[in-house]
Amino acid sequence: MEVFELETGDGSGPRAGLLRLPSGRTVHTPLFMPVATKLSVKTLDPLELKGTGTTTLITNGFLSHLEPGTDVIRRMGGMHTFMGWDGGLFSDSGGFQLIRRGFNARVTDQGVHLRSPFSGEPIFLTPEEVVDLHVAHGVDVGMVLDHCPAYGSTEQDILDAAKRTYEWAKRSKEHCLLSTTAETSPHDDMRVPLIFAITQGGTYKDIREENTRKLVGLDFPGYGVGGLSIGEGKGDMFRSLEASTSLLPPEKPRYFMGVGEPVDLVRSVLCGVDIFDSVFPTRNARHRSLLTPEGKENLRAGRWKGVEGPIFEGCGCTTCERYSRAYLYHLFKAREPLGPRLATVHNLHFMQTLLTGLRKLMIESEDPGRAGPEETIQRIFQGFIQ
Secondary structure: OOOEEEEEOOOOOOOEEEEEOOOOOEEEEOEEEEEOOOOOOOOOOHHHHHHOOOOEEEEEHHHHHHHHHHHHHHHOOOHHHHHOOOOEEEEEOOHHHHHOOOOOOEEOOOOEEEEOOOOOOEEEEOHHHHHHHHHHHOOOEEEOOOOOOOOOOOHHHHHHHHHHHHHHHHHHHHHHHHHOOOOOOOOOOOOOOEEEEEEOOOOOHHHHHHHHHHHHOOOOOOEEEOOOOOOOOHHHHHHHHHHHHOOOOOOOOEEEOOOOOHHHHHHHHHOOOOEEEEOHHHHHHHOOEEEEOOEEEEOOOHHHOOOOOOOOOOOOOHHHHHOOHHHHHHHHHOOOOHHHHHHHHHHHHHHHHHHHHHHHHHHOOOOOOOOOHHHHHHHHHHHHHO
């Protein structure tokens, strides 16, 4: 089965494609995935997610292994069934937890020593175990364990992390080949997920390019670009992104991890990125920040009180179709749970509409970046409004 098919574009600029998942689902790219770290996108159920145009989610395999536990997930039929989600499902490895507070992570060449955020118990996580978790959970795409150094790390630390990331990816690939077949997994009737590698190298162009070349040599079915959007400036972020995407094979899907601001998504698509995930739209929704073609609207502003009309004219989300700005303002002021829920519906619908619009421009053989990113966003939503 051909995993990824380009419908337009190549490796040097914006592209639209089809990603075929092991579960039989096919999803369109560019693709944005809401984050379901604890097997739930905060405030929304699967039907509401589908209503926003969402086709694929990303979970965290490591945290899910700790709670509710891999045995529970397997007994319930895998993550799709357990979550009640019939779309695509990616799973991160837990590598990002290496730079998060509370995990007390200590990295060695063999794996990662850390403590459970739930019980405080010591844990040793290896690249091989991460592959086994993805298989046992029955996800569509699993990310390898990588070493993501914190922003501000020294050049030597970043070089060491990149080398370790490559060695772990090599071990992951070998383990996947040894312990699985093309059609079935060692875990009952679970299908084998696609395993994606992750490029590292911080903002050091030479380190990132060397790491990318070596990972491409391992021939994974897809590649994530990691270690960015963690504190560096936008200029450094996009220069580093291009250092990786310029070397990734055009026939493989490219996933820019953790990036979700609308302007950044447009710029990244122009760099040839296919897949994104971020808590940006959902977290902003819970903090009264709503996405519009002109930028973010702060719902705390008193000018929303008693105002008729939707968040912005022409928005097709169910929140804008049914409720006024005045009602949203009231819900947040009254601290009603419905407020964040309706705001989350709107923000996710905005993100999916944005990427659908970019895809439409590319399929129609137009250059989505002939104007700046801000102008491109407005152009897309004007097209949907008209």
